[in-house]
Amino acid sequence: MSTTNARGYSSFYFHIAYNPELGNFRRFAAYWAKRVHDETAELSACIANLDREIKRFPHLDAQTVLDCPKRTFQEGCPDTQDQYKNVNSRWREYDEALMRYGEVLCMSERIMNFPTQDKFNTKKLRYWTSPHYKPLFDQDEFVPTGEPAKTYKDDPETTDTCAWRAFAHDDFLTNRFLELIPWIDEQILDRWRRLRVRGVKHGEAQLPSTLHYKKIVRTLDTLTCALASGVLVITIGVLKVVRPWSIRIILTCIFGTLFAILLKIMAGSLTRGEVFTATAAFYAVAVVFVSNTDNNYACH
Structure with a gap:
């Protein structure tokens, strides 16, 4: 298939312009x-x-x-x-x-020094289709540039495919969530979009996705804030109920360790110093609470 005859791919380039994390060229x-x-x-x-x-x-x-x-x-x-x-x-x-x-x-x-295209967008590029439903890959060829299809389909470390911009977040939770996006988009969100658009049945051409990276990050950031507050509230609540001093110390250590692990998983690429500082602050609040409540119990 000659690239000079391929038409209808302008949306592909607009798609790249609005999604600069998507690989779009080769580093020669x-x-x-x-x-x-x-x-x-x-x-x-x-x-x-x-x-x-x-x-x-x-x-x-x-x-x-x-x-x-x-x-x-x-x-x-x-x-x-x-x-x-x-x-x-x-x-x-x-x-x-x-x-x-x-x-x-x-x-x-x-x-x-351009960032390597991430695996999530490698898969996203592989299954992309234009509004006219022309295949982006035809007969083992990447149609817009005429390069071999494997250049863009294979693992990014071996194909040397680049992106203009890397993901701002590189934490464990975001990466795991990105791996589930194709399934969530196809099995849940796509069905919901079809309910809103009459006359489009499941199995027909896929409607444009509304699940964008920035929306995912905002959702996970909100979840992180809620979870950080929740862990501290639960810790104080449990320590409020438990009376023995030794059990309180053990529970404080358990919740502090859990807080540090969740911080590393959900808060992104934190340094060891930042994790240590946040965990120390968590322990400081817990220890002050335990000390004050113990004094109150002693007075009674």
């Missing part, structure tokens, strides 16, 4: 490495040529371009005189080669 690492090497060799040749020309003019009092300020060169070798035409040409070639080298080096560094 070997070619970028060659381009950087080519520009390095070109710049080295230009520097050598310019140094030879500079040595021909003793009044510049320089052996290399590093010894010759540009203003001194422009005043000592004006481009308007024929005898300096060649050295000025060499200087311009050196300037252009230096700029090209810097641009290629910076561009290749930025490209090579």
